[in-house]
Amino acid sequence: MTFEQIRTFLWVARLGGFRKAADRLHLSQPAVSTRIANLEDELRAPLFERGQGALVLTRQGSLLLTYAEQMLFVEEEIKQRVANSSESEGLLRIGASETIAQSWLPLFLKAFSEKYPRVNMDLTVDISLNLRAALLERRIDLVFLMGPISEFSVQNVLLPSFYLHWYRAVSNPQTDLTQIPVISYSSQTRPYRELMSELSRLHGPQVRVFASASLSASLKMIAEGIAVGPYPRALALPLLNAGRIVEFDAGIYPQPLRFTASYVAEPRSFLVEDSAQIASDVAREWDRIDREYSKN
Known part of the structure; x- marks a missing residue:
């Protein structure tokens, strides 16, 4: 029985499959299968019940998993207390x-x-x-x-946390959110959902909202006067210092990120x-x- 066999067994058990464990350990799937087969032969006990679905630990496999976790814990303790991080x-x-x-x-x-x-x-x-x-x-x-x-x-x-502040272009003083589009984070994020809820509550459905996963592109759109939006000051500083955008009070105060x-x-x-x-x-x-x- 080798430490690498135990490590491989642990990741197969944790991830529920040979392929996932192989990806995690940067090994081929046959190499993982071979390690598990050799470990089972040496222990003379099946460690997994193999079927069409995910692998399930046998009674012996569940017992071995307890020891495997202890061994990996000791390994990490050694790395922390003895090994040179460099x-x-x-x-x-x-x-x-x-x-x-x-x-x-x-x-x-x-x-x-x-x-x-x-x-x-x-x-x-x-x-x-x-x-x-x-x-x-x-x-x-x-x-x-x-x-x-x-x-x-x-x-x-x-x-x-990051606090959000509203920005508009120096070249475009428009801050009426019913007249100029609002740009925000990706539509799959919490800031977008919270902003949409508050905009709907205050201004109804007439507000146009752009969603973008690229924060740099969003801030550039604000600098060009295309839209306004709430973003962290740290990200806006280059455009603030360049005199292209300014902060303003939109009457909506998003939660910090x-x-x-x-x-x-x-x-x-x-x-x-x-x-x-x-x-x-x-x-x-x-x-x-x-x-x-x-x-x-």
């Missing part, structure tokens, strides 16, 4: 919303690379809805999204846990500096 290797799959990508994400990537110079990274930028699904399906290890994720298996680390660094807590990964803490530290320092800059 020598760590592997792959960290990160997902981030565009708000994060356009604010403190580059600083996080720099801090992470300095601490883990030999760890590769796979970065996905998407809306929070898709990031949540990818995390729960274990296609991503750590996500920075509008959270928290209310699943018992997910650990959420609170991050600084609340973010979390979220990851599946089991099986434990010290690399993921430490990365979430790095993100929290970077985000809070960035938020502190941004607030001071905004006051000036």
